[in-house]
Amino acid sequence: MESRERVMTALMRGQPDRVPWIENDIEEFLQISLMDGRKDYTPGELCRKLGMDAFGYHFPSGGEGTHTQALQTKDSIKDAFYFPKKVTFDFVPPWIAEMGVVPETGRTFIKKPLLTSRDSLKLFDEFLPDPDHPARYELVAKWIDKYREGFAIFPRIRLGSASMFESMGLETFSYLMYDDPDLVKEIHRRFAEWSARVVEHLNELDFDFYWVNDDHADTKNSWVNMEMYEEFLKPYQMIVAKALKKPWIFHSDGNLFPILEGLLTLGMDAIHPIQPSAMDINRVKAEYGDRVCIVGNIDLNYTLTLGTPQEVEAEVRDRLEKIGKGGGYMISSANSLTDYCKLENVWAMAETIKKYGKY
Secondary structure (H helix, E strand, C coil): CCHHHHHHHHHCCCCCCECCECCCCECHHHHHHHCCCCCCCCHHHHHHHHCCCEECCEECCCCCCCCCCCCCCHHHHHHHHHCCCCEECECCCCCCEEEEECCCCCCEEEEEECCCCHHHHHHHHHHCCCCCCHHHHHHHHHHHHHHCCCCEECCEECCCHHHHHHHHCHHHHHHHHHHCHHHHHHHHHHHHHHHHHHHHHHCCCCCCCEEEECCCECCCCECCCHHHHHHHHHHHHHHHHHHCCCCEEEECCCCCHHHHHHHHCCCCCEEECCCCCCCCHHHHHHHHCCCCEEECCECCCCHHHHCCHHHHHHHHHHHHHHCCCCCCEEECECCCECCCCCHHHHHHHHHHHHHHCEC
């Protein structure tokens, strides 16, 4: 099988010739290290070197490597969306927030969420790019044609929930669910409708599936219970879900079990990343493996970042043999391949998949 057929077979819960390897993200400094310092490689070259079957996210071609949530100013956000200076398949709205950066690492963080009152709704016009601006879509169509080869290709989008959580802050969100529930719903609706407009354009491009990233939980619990989910999240997530005309993977870190039944009604084809410290992948396979493809679970908290290559091999082989059995599984890290993953551990993962991934 070619990579694209392999991915799409597993995504539809079938059994391909081997377990596909896909990643939600590979941070660019790690990409450059994996490519021996080069910055001019194509997405296909990176996939072939690792043995991966799909690409999306972003690549340093055309610009320097940067961390995934770029430091933003209101003046630069829209131009960066319309006219990116590097190859990117990300179509997520910017955080409506004041951003900071860690000088030692260059990693960015939210210093101050800005959507905290009704007066702040005007910031949507200042921050959000025009979802109908043609420049970005025209450029991405050229990239797909240029780089497709035999790989599956995906864009990354949001349902609006993560954008709401991060732009409001969880504390403000929690208070306003009671103090001004209509404001919470209005903020989610605006983010969701923006994403839905973007999706309408992406549906016309030659992507194979979507990767939809919206964190809903930490390792202990989901941030809302089922009743809150049904009222504050699902109606607006459904705006985006109904616009999706291709298969899609839903991503959220943390423990999704309290709201998973509600989430599955959105109609996703796969769930990712089944974070080991929060969810038992064996339970997910047993209870939900006949309903969705399972993606992920190679531990980022320890195995890929602090463990040994031998520990990586053992964990990867376990998932291939147990969760891969019968199909409907794609292996990946339990979030993404970050710059702080050990290089030797990423290679150990690649070699183990190559050695033990065949059915």
